[in-house]
Amino acid sequence: MRNFVLAGLFAGAMALPAAADYTIIAPANPGGGWDQTARTMQTVMQEEGISRSAQVQNVPGAGGTIGLAQFASQNRGNPDALIVGGYVMVGAILTNNSPVSLADVTPIARLTGEYEAIVVPAASPIESIDGLIEQLKADPGSVSWAGGSAGGTDHIAVGLIAKAAGVDPTTINYIAYSGGGEALAAILGNQVTAGISSLGEFEAQIQAGTLRLLATSAPEPIEGVDATTLKEAGLDVVLENWRMVAAAPDLTDEQKAKISADIEAMVTSENWQKQLADKGWADTYLAGAEFDAQLESDIAATEAVLRDIGLVK
Amino acid sequence: MKRGRDTAALFIAAGLAVVGAVVLWDSARLADLGGYSGLGPASVPRVVGFGLLGLALWTVIAALRGEFPERPAQNPAPVLWIVAGLAAQLMLLHAAGFSIATGILFAFTARGFGKRNMALSLSVGIALSFAVWCVFSQLLMLHLPAGPIEQLIFRRG
Amino acid sequence: MDAYTFLLQGLATASEPAMLLYALIGVTLGTAVGVLPGIGPALTVALLLPVTYRLDPAGSLIMFAGIYYGGMYGGSTTSILLNTPGESASIITALEGNKMARKGRGGPALATAAIGSFIAGLIATLLLAFLAPSIVKIALVFGPREYFALMVLAFVTVSAAFGDSALRGLTSLFLGLALACIGIDQLTGQARLSFGVPDLLDGIEVTTMAVAMFAVGEALFIAGQRVRQDDEVTAVKGSVWMSLQDWRRSWKPWLRGTAIGFPIGAMPAGGAEIGTFLSYAAEKKLTKHPEEFGNGAIEGVAGPEAANNASAAGTLVPLLTLGLPTSATAAIMLAGFQQFGLQPGPLLFATNPTLVWGLIASLLIANAMLLVLNLPLIGLWVKLLTIPRHWLYAGILLFATLGTIGANPSSFELGMLLAFGVLGYVMRLFGYPIAPIVVGLILGPMAEQQLRRALSISQGDWTTLLQSPIAAVLLGLAALAFIVPLILRARGKGEVLSQMAADED
Numbered sequence: 004m005r006n007f008v009l010a011g012l013f014a015g016a017m018a019l020p021a022a023a024d025y026t027i028i029a030p031a032n033p034g035g036g037w038d039q040t041a042r043t044m045q046t047v048m049q050e051e052g053i054s055r056s057a058q059v060q061n062v063p064g065a066g067g068t069i070g071l072a073q074f075a076s077q078n079r080g081n082p083d084a085l086i087v088g089g090y091v092m093v094g095a096i097l098t099n100n101s102p103v104s105l106a107d108v109t110p111i112a113r114l115t116g117e118y119e120a121i122v123v124p125a126a127s128p129i130e131s132i133d134g135l136i137e138q139l140k141a142d143p144g145s146v147s148w149a150g151g152s153a154g155g156t157d158h159i160a161v162g163l164i165a166k167a168a169g170v171d172p173t174t175i176n177y178i179a180y181s182g183g184g185e186a187l188a189a190i191l192g193n194q195v196t197a198g199i200s201s202l203g204e205f206e207a208q209i210q211a212g213t214l215r216l217l218a219t220s221a222p223e224p225i226e227g228v229d230a231t232t233l234k235e236a237g238l239d240v241v242l243e244n245w246r247m248v249a250a251a252p253d254l255t256d257e258q259k260a261k262i263s264a265d266i267e268a269m270v271t272s273e274n275w276q277k278q279l280a281d282k283g284w285a286d287t288y289l290a291g292a293e294f295d296a297q298l299e300s301d302i303a304a305t306e307a308v309l310r311d312i313g314l315v316k
Numbered sequence: 317m318k319r320g321r322d323t324a325a326l327f328i329a330a331g332l333a334v335v336g337a338v339v340l341w342d343s344a345r346l347a348d349l350g351g352y353s354g355l356g357p358a359s360v361p362r363v364v365g366f367g368l369l370g371l372a373l374w375t376v377i378a379a380l381r382g383e384f385p386e387r388p389a390q391n392p393a394p395v396l397w398i399v400a401g402l403a404a405q406l407m408l409l410h411a412a413g414f415s416i417a418t419g420i421l422f423a424f425t426a427r428g429f430g431k432r433n434m435a436l437s438l439s440v441g442i443a444l445s446f447a448v449w450c451v452f453s454q455l456l457m458l459h460l461p462a463g464p465i466e467q468l469i470f471r472r473g
Numbered sequence: 474m475d476a477y478t479f480l481l482q483g484l485a486t487a488s489e490p491a492m493l494l495y496a497l498i499g500v501t502l503g504t505a506v507g508v509l510p511g512i513g514p515a516l517t518v519a520l521l522l523p524v525t526y527r528l529d530p531a532g533s534l535i536m537f538a539g540i541y542y543g544g545m546y547g548g549s550t551t552s553i554l555l556n557t558p559g560e561s562a563s564i565i566t567a568l569e570g571n572k573m574a575r576k577g578r579g580g581p582a583l584a585t586a587a588i589g590s591f592i593a594g595l596i597a598t599l600l601l602a603f604l605a606p607s608i609v610k611i612a613l614v615f616g617p618r619e620y621f622a623l624m625v626l627a628f629v630t631v632s633a634a635f636g637d638s639a640l641r642g643l644t645s646l647f648l649g650l651a652l653a654c655i656g657i658d659q660l661t662g663q664a665r666l667s668f669g670v671p672d673l674l675d676g677i678e679v680t681t682m683a684v685a686m687f688a689v690g691e692a693l694f695i696a697g698q699r700v701r702q703d704d705e706v707t708a709v710k711g712s713v714w715m716s717l718q719d720w721r722r723s724w725k726p727w728l729r730g731t732a733i734g735f736p737i738g739a740m741p742a743g744g745a746e747i748g749t750f751l752s753y754a755a756e757k758k759l760t761k762h763p764e765e766f767g768n769g770a771i772e773g774v775a776g777p778e779a780a781n782n783a784s785a786a787g788t789l790v791p792l793l794t795l796g797l798p799t800s801a802t803a804a805i806m807l808a809g810f811q812q813f814g815l816q817p818g819p820l821l822f823a824t825n826p827t828l829v830w831g832l833i834a835s836l837l838i839a840n841a842m843l844l845v846l847n848l849p850l851i852g853l854w855v856k857l858l859t860i861p862r863h864w865l866y867a868g869i870l871l872f873a874t875l876g877t878i879g880a881n882p883s884s885f886e887l888g889m890l891l892a893f894g895v896l897g898y899v900m901r902l903f904g905y906p907i908a909p910i911v912v913g914l915i916l917g918p919m920a921e922q923q924l925r926r927a928l929s930i931s932q933g934d935w936t937t938l939l940q941s942p943i944a945a946v947l948l949g950l951a952a953l954a955f956i957v958p959l960i961l962r963a964r965g966k967g968e969v970l971s972q973m974a975a976d977e978d
Contacts, residue, residue, distance in 0.1 A: 026459070060459040062881060065657055065674035072671050073883065098662045099674060144352050147930045153662035176352045178617075178926050179660045188791065194616035195930060314662050328903065332644065339651050342666045353928035357658035357665060360921045364650045371644045378640055385904045394696035398870070399895065402689070405874060406887040418874060422867040428696045429863035441867065448875060460875075461882055 024054035027248075028086040030070025032063040039282070040114065040246050041087045047275045053265050066095025066155065072103040078251035082258040085111075089246040091155050093305050098154035098314050109250040109259060110298060112266050112290035115279060116245035117201040119160045119220035120230075124193050125213050132218040132236045135197055136168050143174040149186040149195040153179040154314045156244040157186075157199045159305060160220055162312040167238040172311040190214065201244055202228070203283045245287060247294075263290060324387075325379035329372045336368030397428035413463015414453075418445040479826050480602065483834030492535050496835070496842045499536035503543020504847070508551050508872075514785075514802045517544030518809070534832055537809050538839035541802070542594065545785055546843055549586045549778055554579055554857055555869050557688035561679050561915055562781045565749040567687060568908060569766070569773030576769055579855045581715045585723045585771055586778040587847045588715075593731040593779035594840040597786030600735060601793070602833045609794045612740045617926035618938050620740075622947035624920035627747050628912075629951045630754035641905045649913020652677050659918070660925055672885040679915055681877055685890045686907050688873040690897020692866045697898075723775040726756050730779030737780075738787020746915055752780035786836070793829065 025048065029041035041059045048054040062070035067088055078084035086108065096104050123129045129138065139146045143165070150157030158179065162172040178195060180186035187205070190198035191213060198205070198214075202225075208214040216230040220242040224232055233240040250262050269275055270288045279286055289297060309315040343361035378384060401424025408417040422441025423434055431437050446465060453460045454470065462470075486492065506517045518540055552563040553570035566586065573582040600608070615623075655666045656676030667673035715723070733755065734748035756776040757766050766773060788803045810832075860868070877890050897907060931937035939945045 058459055060882070062883075063675060065671065069671050069675060099657070099664065099671075101671070144932050153658075153660055176929060176932070178929050179662075180926075181659060188613060189616060192613035192616055325903070332648075335648070335651055339654065339666065342668075346663055346665065351661075351929060352932045353925045354933040355925045355928055357661050357663040360917075361651075361654045361665060364647060364654060367647045368651060371640070371647055374640055375644065387902055387904075388698060390697040390902065392697070395693050395898065398689075398693055398696055399891070401870070402874075402887070402891045402894065406884055406891060409878070409882075409884065409887065414878065418871055421874065422871050425692065425696075425867040425870050426863040429866055431863040437863075437867070440864075441871070444868070445871060448871070452875070452879060459882055460878060 024048075024083060025057040026084050027057055027059050028070050028074050028084070029059055029061050030063065030067035030074070030086060030088065030092075032061060036246060037067065037087045037089065040248075043275075043278050043282070044085075044087070044248070044269065047269050047272060047278060048265070050274055051269065051272045053268050065099050065101075066152070067092040068095050068099050068101040068103070071096075071105075071108065072101065075103045075107040075252055080253045081251045082254060082262065084251045085262070086249050087246065088249055090244050090301065090305075091151075093302055094154045094156070094159055094309060097306055097309050105249070105298065105302070108252055109254055110294060111248050111250050111259075111263055112270070113245050113247045113287055113294055113297070114266075114270065115284040116243045116287035117203055117285065118225065119156065119199055119242050119244065120202040120205050120209075121164075121217045121219075121233075122190065122198045122205050122209065122214040123196070123217060124190055125215055126193060127196070127215065129197070129217070130215075132231060132233070132238075135217060136164075136236075136238070138196075139165065139168060139170055139175075143170055144176050146197060147176045147178055147195040148197050148199055149178050149180060149189045150199040151180060151186065153177070154309060154312075155179075156201075156242065158312070158314075159308050160199055160240065160242050162308045163240045163242065164233065164238055166308065166311060167233070167240050172308070173313045175312070206283065243287070266290070322379040322382055322384045325375060325384045329375035329379060332368050332375060333372035336365045336372060339368065340365035394428035394430075397424050401425050401428070410461050411463070413466050414449045414460045415442050415446040415465045416463055417461075418448075419443075479830035480834060483827075483830040483832075484837065486531055486831065487535055487834045487838040492532060493838070493842070495532045495536040496539045496839050497846065499539020500543040500839060500842050500846050501539075503540035503545075504547045504550075504843075505543075507544035507547020514541065514544035514548070517547070518802060518806065531831060534828075535835040535838060537806075538832070538835040539842060541785075541806065542836075542839045542843045545782060546587065546590055546847065549590070549781075550583065550854060551872075553582045553586060553774065554854060555688070556691050557869060557873055558683050561683060561746045561911070562749055562784075563778075564683055564687075564746065564908065564911055565753045565777040566774055566781070568753070569770050572767070572769030573771065573774065574855075574858065578769060578771075579858060580851050581719045581771060582769075582774050583851045583854060584715045584848065585719065585727075585775045587844055587851070589723065589727040589730065589775045589779040590782040591840055591844045592727050593734065593781075593783040594786060595837065596728075596731050597735045597738075597783040598833060598836050598840065601786055601789050602830075605790045605794050608736070608739050608790050612736070612791065614943065615740050616941070617923045617930065618941050618944045619947070621920060621923040621927055622938065622944040622951070623737075623747070624916055624923060626947050626951040626954070627750050628916055628920070629954045630751060638904070641903075642909050645900065645905045645907070646909040646913045649910035650917045652682070652910070653914045653917030653921075659922055660929075672883065676918075677889070677914060678881070678886070679911070680880065681886055681889055682893050682914055683911050684873050684876060685893030686897040686900075686911060688869055689890060689894025690901055690907070692870060693894060693898035694901045695862075696866070719771055722762075722771050725759075726752075726772045726776035727779040729755060729759075730776040730781075731783040733776075734780030734783030735787040738784025739790040740787075748780040748784040749777040750912065752776040 027041045027044055029038040031037040038059070038061060045057040045059050048057050062073050070086065071088065071092065074084065074086045088105070092105070095101065121132065121135070123135070129135050135146065148157075148161050150161065152158070158177055161175055161177055165172045165175050178186075178189070180189065186198055186200060187208070189195050191208065197217075202219060205214055205216065209216045216228070218231050218233050218236055219225060219228065220240055221232050222234065222241045224230075224235070248266060250259065254262075267290065270286070276286065306315065339361050343358040343365060346356070346358040346361075401421040404424065405417040405421040408420065419438060419442030422445065423438040426437040426441070427434060442465070449460055449462075449466060453462070453466075487496070503517055507514060518537075548558065548563045549566050549570070552558040552567040554574050556567050556571040558564045558567045570582045570586065573579065651666075653676070655673055657664050657667075657674050664674055730748075730752045733752045737748040737751070753773055753776060756770075756772040757763070760766065760770060760772050762770060762772075785802070789806075792803045792807060857865070874887065874890065877886055880886075900907060900910070927937055928935070938948065
């Protein structure tokens with residue numbers, strides 16, 4: 004019993020003060036990218052004194068649309084509520100016919116982002132992105148792609164690649180896995196032809212030489228990454244899997260400005276930069292009107308490709 | 317243990333048939349996106365739906381033959397108390413907060429198990445729930461709904 | 474330096490008094506949160522991870538290991554004592570463990586779970602330390618078709634837990650399979666059986682369902698009993714400790730559970746619960762006391778608990794060597810490792826040996842600490858059952874709903890808890906077994922997805938399932954497990970065979 008009291012005191016000393024300033028909704032299960040982003044925000048905000056104490060709440064499900072819907076309806080005008088989201092949400096809102104969209108919340112800023120990487124197992128006979136595209140053109144069914152959930156970033160990227168290569172996007176043989184991890188196992192085990200996911204998921208394997216990186220979806224070659232971009236290979240595909248933070252709907256301009264300032268303070272802190280470096284996330288902070296414009300163009304492009312794949316009617 | 321016709325079991329069979337029919341109806345609505353596998357999102361629900369219909373038929377036969385085991389005698393009142401407690405917690409959770417809603421569940425459950433002194437069990441329940449709320453919400457940062465009691469003691473802001 | 478030097482160095486660091494204190498705090502916190510029904514190890518670690526941030530790396534690592542093991546073990550305690558599994562991997566533990574607890578054998582049940590977890594954890598962690606790179610190569614051979622075959626085998630063998638009526642067992646299973654269809658189809662993004670309700674898009678949460686079926690359904694059933702039956706709870710009968718016979722009956726299941734659990738955990742899509750299912754089925758087959766199964770057989774606790782812990786250590790194999798998080802808990806652990814600057818992957822053992830061996834040493838110490846903390850506490854835990862029934866069940870429902878609310882504070886989730894609780898009550902009333910519906914909910918989607926993936930890769934060619942030797946062998950075993958009992962029953966005349974046949978149901 005004494006141990007428990009001791010532990011309670013111990014935990015208490017670290018967790019107090021009690022009252023929460025920000026409540027950050029992570030619309031996913033613990034452990035995923037959004038959850039980690041939310042928990043990193045929580046740590047940095049508390050340590051930098053931006054928020055005396057922040058709570059993270061997981062509302063998992065359906066590519067974040069369940070959390071988004073709950074967030075939008077329960078927090079109208081609440082300046083203390085934040086939600087983490089990202090590009091996956093854009094696709095999920097469309098494929099799930101979600102009644103709530105990003106227009107129903109107040110997007111604040113893009114925080115981090117990763118580019119997509121196309122890889123093959125080291126034992127694969129395919130040596131370059133051109134070789135993969137050739138096989139795709141000859142027989143689309145024979146190229147099985149392992150990636151994340153149906154309608155997610157990875158699936159959209161494959162659709163875009165097929166389209167850019169002049170292949171009917173409905174004929175792609177895309178094998179959806181629940182997370183990057185399971186897809187990676189399938190690629191390493193030589194179960195599929197190619198794999199597609201965020202570059203970070205593959206990085207360690209590429210360095211170890213168990214995977215061959217064919218191309219990335221970055222606009223320009225990434226420093227320190229030895230691979231061509233899809234664009235250089237003649238495929239007009241640029242795709243960033245970004246994560247953002249949004250606030251509640253119906254905020255006053257002052258409230259919105261206050262949140263934007265807090266987020267900017269967080270992003271510019273050394274602590275945040277260190278956390279990003281530890282986790283291998285790129286700082287792609289973008290806020291204000293520029294972010295709104297970027298969001299709009301992403302939504303339009305995504306809707307078009309999801310229609311092409313046949314996931315949105 | 318053979319008995320006569322078992323009416324309750326016939327209701328179960330009807331329920332199974334309805335569930336099976338709903339599964340089949342829903343699967344008919346799904347687009348065929350089988351792609352290269354030949355198995356689309358509707359394939360497995362179809363198998364499950366027909367399986368349930370088959371089991372419904374089997375249940376009817378077993379019920380008519382009286383092959384269901386004797387059921388233990390049950391008092392409805394205690395069961396209803398607990399169900400009412402869960403329903404009350406569900407409806408009051410966001411309005412009254414964790415402690416009050418869960419305290420009511422606690423008291424109703426104790427009532428269902430024969431503890432008649434509601435005043436006592438309600439106060440024990442609310443006190444216990446509040447202690448639990450403090451530990452989990454304040455120390456461990458688990459998100460639990462706050463109501464008047466919680467806000468009185470841990471004022472926001 | 475070679476591996477042994479690193480390990481010894483790590484163990485020396487982890488045995489300093491301050492480190493032992495951190496391990497103790499971690500294990501205590503982990504157990505305290507992990508005992509809540511519905512809060513599994515993943516959420517426990519996620520909740521408590523920030524607590525470790527303020528310590529130096531070594532202390533933080535060891536507290537983290539303690540939290541992890543504490544969270545794992547906490548779930549078994551409530552499964553055994555209160556019949557409320559905290560996560561899917563301890564569902565099987567509840568089957569026999571709770572029966573034991575009701576007969577006053579809660580002490581031995583908790584002890585065999587604790588010691589079995591310790592031994593499995595010890596062996597599995599050592600295997601992890603010395604064999605991880607070669608094990609992972611074998612695990613990667615498993616593709617969709619092999620996993621599908623493994624699921625089929627699990628389905629067939631776990632039907633040992635289906636009770637004495639084929640009709641009611643199958644009905645329960647098919648209800649579980651129907652529930653499993655609810656939500657977005659992973660492979661095509663199509664919403665199934667969700668009728669436009671957004672809360673249903675992500676399917677039925679297994680923990681909500683398990684807590685409702687076991688805790689709520691059970692509370693309703695016991696409250697409604699007109700005559701108190703002979704399954705009246707006895708807190709303690711005989712010794713709280715394991716008798717010599719208990720030891721004799723436990724040690725083989727511990728080792729077998731470890732042997733089954735570890736490789737399945739190491740497979741990227743194996744899943745901890747499958748190991749517990751297979752271990753339970755194996756123990757039921759091999760036991761000398763078949764009549765005790767279903768009534769509190771100690772083997773049915775010892776084996777699955779060992780399998781559960783071994784498979785947890787097994788998930789660290791792909792996590793450390795490939796950077797592959799294969800379960801929710803592993804994904805959180807990955808986040809934790811990154812906090813310590815540890816980047817899991819194929820080069821980890823080469824580039825960062827001090828941290829890896831420090832982690833492995835921490836896991837060993839935390840595992841031992843769990844045993845030290847929990848064995849003396851068993852007497853205290855068992856006292857829980859002496860609380861008057863009205864307070865006990867009121868408390869169970871309090872904590873069961875706390876787990877659900879804490880994981881997802883929506884009225885909808887509580888509504889599901891209530892609805893499934895009533896379903897669990899009705900099923901108990903009519904003699905339907907509870908385990909198959911939960912098994913169907915867990916295995917159904919796994920089997921479906923792997924089959925569809927396998928067929929996608931082969932472009933619709935079903936013979937692909939038999940072209941892989943591993944898949945063919947697994948399917949063959951499943952077919953044998955299904956057909957042999959049928960033949961025995963068909964020929965069955967006389968006591969012995971019908972006894973065996975009844976056992977297969």
